[in-house]
Amino acid sequence: MKRMQYERPVIQRLNVGVMNKFGKRTEYAPVTHIDGNSVKELLQKYGSPLFVISEKTIRQTLRDANRAFKTRYPKVQFAWSYKTNYVNAVCNVFHQEGSWAEVVSGFEYSKALHNGVPGNKIIFNGPDKAEAELKLAIENNSLIHIDHLDELYLIKELAINAKKRPKVAIRVNMDTGVYPMWDRFGFNYENGQAWDAINKIMLNDTMDLVGLHSHIGTFMLAPSAYGVAASKLSELALSIKKKYKKNIEYIDMGGGFASRNTLKGSYLQGADSSPSFDQFAEAITTAILNAGFVENELPLLILETGRALIDDAGSLLGTVISNKRLADGRRATIMDFGVNVLFTSFWYDHKVSPAQEFSQYTEDAVLYGPLCMNIDVIRENITLPPLKRDDNVVVHMVGAYNMTQWMQFISLRPAIVMIDMDEKAHIIRNRETLNSIQGDEVVPKYLKEFKL
């Protein structure tokens, strides 16, 4: 009889948490500091909850993106997408690094001017540009990206009256193989609307067509879609050259690169599944370089990258209010920040780290915000060490869209602090006050008094 081989027994520790090949793991390490600043001290000084922005991370991320594109293409320009985060200090870090401004409303346009961005380095996008705003943009030589024919004709009229040639581009939407297709902004490529708009500008000589623009979507996970878009815009530019002997000065590829956040329902963590700047850059620059431009007529490549440049740099610090058991036995932890200030929790499973030491034990929990509304859920299901009242947490990668889409609802919005390159903290937006919120309210005189 064949002897069985002896295998010595092994005792292996199983950690509960997300599965890996050894079983479950605790993926959490406490995050006690952000860029050298103690989380607890920041909360004591500026109040809880608190947004914190790392200037170092912004600059590093932008430099990384610039490197990816500039090593592949000779002329590259980033323009900061204001709607992604238009806190002025944040915008100015981007401007100090050389980014122009990309705005989508008159309000954002004013903000960019106020920050000191020269008019000719502001890209004015969006479907709703009021006549007065267009006049100002023409006056300032801003780059006006036309969204629809009504706007095209209005700009023509303003140009004739102002005796000035506006600098314009058209926004082009197209089939890039990613669905649903964003076809509500700009002129469609496949059905000929884009070429029609180009002819309407070129054959009626009142404005300078300087660029072609597309913004194909947001949180895009397929670099190839940008390759398709860049090919189609290049083809339009070359057709303009052929028909009108005119060089298009720039191709603007818009924004939309995915950040490293994890989309809800995604199997892989965002950090593992989102393409890198190098992958997006490779797809875009390969398409333009191979399109057929002669060397000294290559267009400037503009990028309006938003979320991928700022998500990592933002954190939200908060405090535990309470714990309870739900009817089904699950642990529920209530935080002092809700979906009104963390708008992106509707789309992302934000990573949350405890801000103090904890034991190895973890438990599945639901993280709720403090709003008196059932939808106020920060994480539907998260494995965390049990947190107790007054413990602190850090929510990671919240730099994009939260500080612009946040809602003032039943309480005051938190302060925002920026940690500079020398790890010094600066307040860049004060916590709101009753006055800052009701300053614009008016109570008619007859309603001022009452007796109860």
Ligand SMILES: *Cc1c(COP(=O)(O)O)cnc(C)c1O
């Ligand atoms: C919102 C927007 C951007 C930025 O998009 P991200 O997905 O955050 O990169 C860029 N360009 C235009 C026209 C936009 O509307």
